[in-house]
Structures are given as structure tokens and as C-alpha cells.
Amino acid sequence: MSSERVIVVGGGLAGLMATIRAAEMGVTVDLFSIVPVKRSHSVCAQGGINGAVNTKGEGDSPDIHFDDTIYGGDFLADQPPVKAMCYAAPGIINLLDRMGVMFNRTPEGLLDFRRFGGTKFHRTAFAGATTGQQLLYALDEQVRRFEVEGLVDKHEMWEFLGLVRDGDGNCRGIVALDCVSMRIEAFPALAVMLATGGPGIVFGRSTNSVINTGTAAASAYQEGARYANGEFIQVHPTSIPASDKLRLMSESARGEGGRIWVPRSRGDKRAPKSIPESERWYFLEEKYPAYEKFVGEDPHEVPMKVFPGMHYSMGGLWVDYAANPSNGTLDEASPRNQATNVPGLYAAGEVDYLYHGANRLGANSLVACLYAGKIGGPAMVRYGRDSGGRLPPDDGAFAAAKKRWETEFARLARMSGPENPHRLAEEMGDWMTDNVTVIRHDGKLSETDVKLQELTEQWERIGLSDRSGFANREISFVNQLRNMLVLARVMTRGALLRQESRGAHFKVRDLEKGVTEENALPRDDVNFLKTTIAEHTPDGPRIAYAPVDTSLIPPRPRKY
């Protein structure tokens, strides 16, 4: 046990990797997770993890992976961190292999790689259809090793509520809620990392786990952390709709020959099998000609019903990096890596915005999470050691932050108005899914922004149905809902102000004219090759723009 302590909030792949790396430096890590870490959303990842290992001798390389990632992200990603990630990816896969991940192997016993999401190369390592689970369990084992050594203190079923900041604004700890006893406590640390995953539930139904509300990021945002590129939301074309949530049909199914079609004539009521080939529209293949390469029979007797579902957020907390101009990658020893603008607060994983630009390549997020955790863990330890140590636990800042949250939760517990929080959440999700996913239109985005403000007012009139003081998830949900409404406005306003189409953000002039090239605003590098930066104000998000580092690969038109 070391007297130096850091806090990692989140036990998904990013958080576990950051924990391992910090513990390796001899620092004790307080690891918080709202669910047992092995239930983190990373467990859902199916398809695999990218890295240009090139075992099949196809000529793949980290430079090509880098180019594919930048091009896929429509040039909106800062290039040095992406290059560094792509160069680190083969080593990360080998590290996972050494940790015991049961990756699929070739008959010769080499790691096997598959094609994913339309790539030219077999670049995706996979462990059956449960890659995320195998990776998470492997990292969990490593974390348990440090737990036994007294270098990790796990706080499972604890929910992060907010930051503790000292008089100079530095982040010196967190306030968290014990989800069982409902006790609220403040925890001191040299530095804090949020590895709290994505915000899918802002859209109601999503392929994300139901814990992925974005509440931690939204809370940090309201305490001064910047949120970047919030409007860039990836929609998965092959989610399987159900009343509770969307489940994913992996894109590896398409990578290996599965095809998707809709009837050419809208509203066609015939049974799918009776619609002849000539009247089927294989829209993905038309829009993304790369799919023509994948020859394959329709694998299903009855075509699957699919729905374009919110899947991934490219946007997230803004984080810094330290470029290494000598090789175009990063200075991985720098405490700047993964640092938010709040001194002492770090972010890694889907909660950060750094590695994907305007769209994410399939199987690139697992590697991004692991790389961010790998460099972010040491960065926060170095920051903590350089910044003069932690505040003593009896410092008034902790008592004040704890008191503030106790008062707030007591207020939430008394709410007795007519509004049902779950109905408000559903309405928010429907508006976001209808207007802030695939097709964006200024009129609809403005209406959504107004609607979100109305819902925020209605939130004040919520009535709780559960007032018990034991394992009360409704009080937490009401707090999370307020945070989701805040994030929803960041996404919506970012989309409204971005007058172009780029990556996953597709803006049309006239909603009635549908998705045609003429009706879509073109990419506008002069005005919008910029990172969107949102800052919280009491009147809603204030949006500014920051330049993108395109020093390594000059932007070119993106045509899929």
C-alpha cells in the first residue's frame, strides 16, 4: 500500500488499463465503478480490436492503419495521437495475448485477424464473438493481482457524483455515492481519471448498456471541463430493435458476406421473401461501394429486421496530448496526455474525444480505450507527483463538496411533482434519435434544442415513486437525467451550428428531399475543419472552435 493515491472512475477497458499502469508506478489506485467492473459496457464488444500486425502478409502497416483512421474520421482528428495509437496497436494486441486473452488463431497457431467494417486488410484480432469480454476479464485479472498487493482499492457499486476542487481550481478528489447504502463520501487523490464510457442512453434506446448515460462526463462538464465534438454520434446500421434496448448485429457479419436490403418502394407490405431481387435495395452497397467486394449469399432465410441505432460517441471530454515532433507521435512520458482542461482531471476511453475525429472505424475503439488508459495512467501519476501532492483529507474542500451533494440528494428525494422521470427520459431519447442521429436539419435541431429546454423545466416538477434510503436507483436516475439533458443540448447545439456534412454528421437543406448528394451540405474545410469545444454556462452550452492538427496527412475528399 502506498500513501500516494490516485482515483480512476470506470472499470471498463480504459479504466482497468489506466489502473494497471498507475499501480505499476507504485501508486495506490481507488477504482470506482457503478457496476462490478466485469459488467462494464466493454464486455459487450463483439467484433474485435484493430492493429496492423500483418500476419497474413497483405502489406498492412501502422501507417496505413493511421491513414485509414484519419480518412475514416473525415480529417477531424488531431493526427499525432492517432498515429501514436496506430503504432502502439500491434504491441497492445501482443500484450493482451501475453495476458492470456483467448484470441482466435490460424491453423499454424498464429493470431488470426479478420476484416472489419469494410477494411482492405485482415487487421482485427478477435476472440470468437466475445472479444470485449475476453479483454475485460484479462485486464481484471491483472488488476486483482495489484489488489492483492494492496495497490488497488476497488469501490464497486459506487457512483461518481462530482469533483472536489481546491481553491485554485485543481481537481483533488471526487464525491461518490454508495449505491447500496446511499451514503455519500468524498475521496482525496493526487489526480482523478474519468474512464466512464459513452453517453448512448441520451438517445433512449441504443446499442450501449443502460448504465451508459454519460452522467459522469456531464457532471465534470458542468464543473468546468470542456466537451469536444459532441455532435459526432455514430449510428450503427444493423441494430436489432426491441422494446427495452437495441442489440447489435456485429458488422463482422457484413464483413464476412452478410448483406442488408430494404424494399425499393417505400411502405412495401409484402413478406420479405416474396420481394424479388430486382425490387430490393442493397443500400449499403450502393452508398459504400467497398461492400461490393464482399461476395456472399444472403445468410438468412428471412432477412433480419434492422434499425440504425445510436452506437458510439466520437465526442467526449476534451483532452490534451504532448506531440513528439521528431516522429509525429506522442511524448508518452508527458503529464499532458489525456489531461482535461481542469488541472488534475484526466479522461480516457469512449468518454474522451481524441482518437476518431468525425467518425470511428469499426474495432478502433477498443484499441483507443486501451491506448488512452496506457498513457493516461502514468500521466496522471506524474501530474500528481509534480503538483505538490494531495490535499489532506481533513481539508474543508472535501467536507464542503460532500455537504453539497448530500443537500442535493436530499432535495431530489423530496421531489413530489407530477412529472414521471422515465417518461421525460423517453421523450428526450425519441427527440434525439429522430433529429440528432443520421440526418440533421437546422429546423429540427432548433426544435430539439427548445424541446430539451422544456424537458429541463419539466424535470424540476418530477415526482419520485421510490423514497427509500436503501439501494434507491430512482434518485440516482433523476440526477443522471438532469445530466443527460445537459449533454443532449451540447450534442444538439454542436450539430445545429456545424454547417456542413462531415463523417457521421450529415446535414440536409430540405428534409423532404431526403438523402441525396445535392440536398446535403458539403464538407467545408475552410470554416469547419475545427474541433467543436463546448463550455457550460447557466444559459446552455457556449460553443467555440479549435484548430485540428493535420500536419501529417493533408486533408483530401472522403469518398466511401
Ligand SMILES: Cc1cc2nc3c(=O)[nH]c(=O)nc-3n(C[C@H](O)[C@H](O)[C@H](O)COP(=O)(O)OP(=O)(O)OC[C@H]3O[C@@H](n4cnc5c(N)ncnc54)[C@H](O)[C@@H]3O)c2cc1C
Ligand atoms: C454492442 C457494442 C459492440 C461493440 N463492439 C466493438 C468492437 O468489436 N470493437 C471495438 O473496438 N469497439 C466496439 N464497441 C465500442 C466499445 O465497446 C466501447 O467504446 C468501449 O468498450 C468503451 O470502453 P470504456 O472503457 O471507455 O468504457 P466502458 O466499458 O463503458 O466502461 C465505463 C465504466 O465506467 C463506469 N461508470 C460510468 N459512469 C459512472 C459513474 N457515474 N460512477 C462510477 N462509475 C461509472 C462503469 O461502471 C464502467 O465500469 C462496441 C460497442 C457496442 C455498444
